Amino acid sequence: MSLNGKTAVVTGAALGIGRAITELLLQQGAKVALLDVNKTASESLMEVLHKQYGRERTLFLNCDVESEEQIKAAFQKAAETFGGIDIVCNNAGVLNEDTWEKTVSVNLMGVIRGSYTALEHMSKLSGGRGGVIINTASLAGLGPLPSCPVYTATKHAVVGFTRAMAAASTASGYGVRFNTLCPGFVRTDLFSSIISNSGRFSHLTDATQQLVEHFGIVDLADVAAAVLEMVTDETKNGEAFLVSAKRKEYVRFASFV
Numbered sequence: 001m002s003l004n005g006k007t008a009v010v011t012g013a014a015l016g017i018g019r020a021i022t023e024l025l026l027q028q029g030a031k032v033a034l035l036d037v038n039k040t041a042s043e044s045l046m047e048v049l050h051k052q053y054g055r056e057r058t059l060f061l062n063c064d065v066e067s068e069e070q071i072k073a074a075f076q077k078a079a080e081t082f083g084g085i086d087i088v089c090n091n092a093g094v095l096n097e098d099t100w101e102k103t104v105s106v107n108l109m110g111v112i113r114g115s116y117t118a119l120e121h122m123s124k125l126s127g128g129r130g131g132v133i134i135n136t137a138s139l140a141g142l143g144p145l146p147s148c149p150v151y152t153a154t155k156h157a158v159v160g161f162t163r164a165m166a167a168a169s170t171a172s173g174y175g176v177r178f179n180t181l182c183p184g185f186v187r188t189d190l191f192s193s194i195i196s197n198s199g200r201f202s203h204l205t206d207a208t209q210q211l212v213e214h215f216g217i218v219d220l221a222d223v224a225a226a227v228l229e230m231v232t233d234e235t236k237n238g239e240a241f242l243v244s245a246k247r248k249e250y251v252r253f254a255s256f257v
């Protein structure tokens, strides 16, 4: 699937993985609505993107994925500005075991809010033209991180939700593919906050450091490339793409039926 003329919505687009996804989608010809709460970082990135891609193919919308109202307004504005939505990356996420309710609200509920709002615009049953939704989980969505059990839970939930939505979409005829991104450790602001944000489990951050040494640090470019593959390969639906420094593969899940 070529991205020329396609419209993407990326949450958490201002920094880290979201920025890398945004820049790759723009390089491939897409128009991108950047949704984020960090206005300073977003405005700084928009200046860079305007110089590189002009002003017509990007739109920054201040949007907190904890707010249903803000998500709906942002998606509506993106659809009106670019004439529909083809690709959604529900990427915004935080890691904080102290403020764990917020972690659940952003990482899991924000992905659910974003997925359901996206379907309102993309589903062929509601006048949309179909497309693909990529939800950012983590390697911590495939195995536990002892120093951040709530974060781990949100990422496991994103994997399960996304796989179930892929099956529901096929059964319902939405015409929308759902896939999940499971990166290993990536050097971003979130990664840098591991020790300060582990809360009551801060005594376990050494174990996480051992996992960092085991899995290595994956490049942002490799993470964004995995997203592009799941977006452009129209055979991919219900997939979880594991991307670490040493492994890049679609996860094979046990079947119990």
Ligand SMILES: NC(=O)C1=CN([C@@H]2O[C@H](COP(=O)(O)OP(=O)(O)OC[C@H]3O[C@@H](n4cnc5c(N)ncnc54)[C@H](O)[C@@H]3O)[C@@H](O)[C@H]2O)C=CC1
Pocket (backbone or CB within 6 Å): 011, 012, 013, 014, 015, 016, 017, 018, 035, 036, 037, 038, 041, 063, 064, 065, 066, 091, 092, 093, 094, 106, 136, 137, 138, 139, 182, 183, 184, 185, 186, 187, 188, 189, 190, 191
């Ligand atoms: N950095 C890593 O090692 C890994 C990160 N991930 C996931 O990747 C995603 C992106 O994380 P990073 O790029 O590492 O983090 P980051 O902290 O560099 O960027 C996160 C972006 O999301 C935005 N954001 C945070 N809360 C928001 C909210 N309520 N509404 C809208 N935007 C919000 C931030 O302003 C920021 O621009 C997250 O879902 C994270 O859990 C997954 C695996 C590994």
Ligand SMILES: CC/C=C\CC(=O)/C=C/C=C\C=C\C=C\[C@@H](O)[C@@H](O)C/C=C\CCC(=O)O
Pocket (backbone or CB within 6 Å): 095, 137, 138, 139, 140, 142, 143, 144, 145, 148, 183, 184, 185, 186, 190, 191, 194, 208, 211, 215
């Ligand atoms: C502390 C969180 C830091 C950054 C955010 C993030 O999401 C990073 C996650 C990176 C790696 C997580 C690894 C978890 C590993 C353990 O659960 C192991 O039990 C094995 C996990 C998965 C199987 C993949 C494999 O066997 O290689």
